Amino acid sequence: MSPRRYELSDFEWSIIEPLLPNKPRGVPRSDDRMVLNGIYWRLRTGSPWAEIPERYGPSTTCYNRFVRWAKIGVWDRIFEAVSRAYDGDLQMIDSSSIRVHQHGANGKKGGLNKRRPPLGTSLEAAAWGAREAD
Template sequence: MSAVIRRYELTDDEWALMEPWLPRPPRGRPRLDDRRVLNGIVWKIRAGAAWRDVPARYGPWQSVYTRFRRWALDGTFTRMLAAVQADRQAKADIDWLVAVDSTLVRAHQHAAGAKRGPEQGNEPADHALGRSRGGLTTKLHLACDGRGRPLAFVLTGGQRNDCTQFENVMNRIRVARNGPGRPRTRPDRVVADKGYSSRKIRAWLRRRGIRHTIPERIDQLNGRIRRGERPCGFDPAAYRRRNVVERCFNRLKHYRGIATRYDKTATSFNAVVTLAATLLWLRPTL
């Protein structure tokens, strides 16, 4: 008989998909069960609590944090998300109308204080923290599929403009195919708001043969009229589906550890978002 599954914890089916991508435990003395630790990490992210407040049923909080940090640094969570996306691709369960947008995440005072210096590995010099109108914030730039599930994302300081990260986000979309062949990187269509209306972005999409639905800003439209150029093509029916990315942000921010950033380093916060994104693929609803 399977164990009782408490709130926020992984189901047997979810665990079966995630377990193969966890590192093999080193030989030596017995350690905390990986499923127990991963449940503690999910509980912490979902509840937005401090590591010291992780319930004792998940083991010593120091062990839960150490395992989380180790998996964040070695790419375990990234491989896990890629595996779940590949599984959905094999089942033809990805809608390749891709919506792109960004959202601000307010940083808690506990997120500040990490030493700033040169970029080290995957850790940016500013730890993806910046000053914006909302104070100390992180900006989450994200691309999701037509059903509101994350395909790729980038973290920057909150002051960064949306359009500056468009190519970076799109270049991170890599969904492995079932069997031989290159990963799929090109969507059927990209949908974005006026913040992404620029000649550079439209040219980048055209070079790759990607259809797009991005409304023009009024100043750009007036400029085209003055130059006697025709307006860009626009599909109102496709644009109505842009709200899937807003729904994706809404679901991600059900995790209190994402609605407010508590992590000092970008590496840790990236792991938090990656794990939550994996669970969004596994859980149709929260």
């Protein structure tokens, strides 16, 4: 069976596995590779956490592990290790080099800035002078 689109290859897993925190006491954790695949699926698709497919385990497990590992710097270590392992073989698309379709380029310059409240302004509707719904 071929690997799924959003899942780690065996090579990537061999790089990442030693970098993950290991807490041997307490309740056994969900499979790290399965949870990582769920996290990567969510990040690559842009879907909400609750829509992670069941094959990756509970969405709350994926979310909690993502947040905890972000706090202790695991993601930084993973990114650096995978970047070193591929040694420039990966290519990324920078959004500044992508042209907008002709129909998406009809807005006025600076139009969005006029609609935003000044910095420090409350985001409550009453602060903007809007009336509440009756």
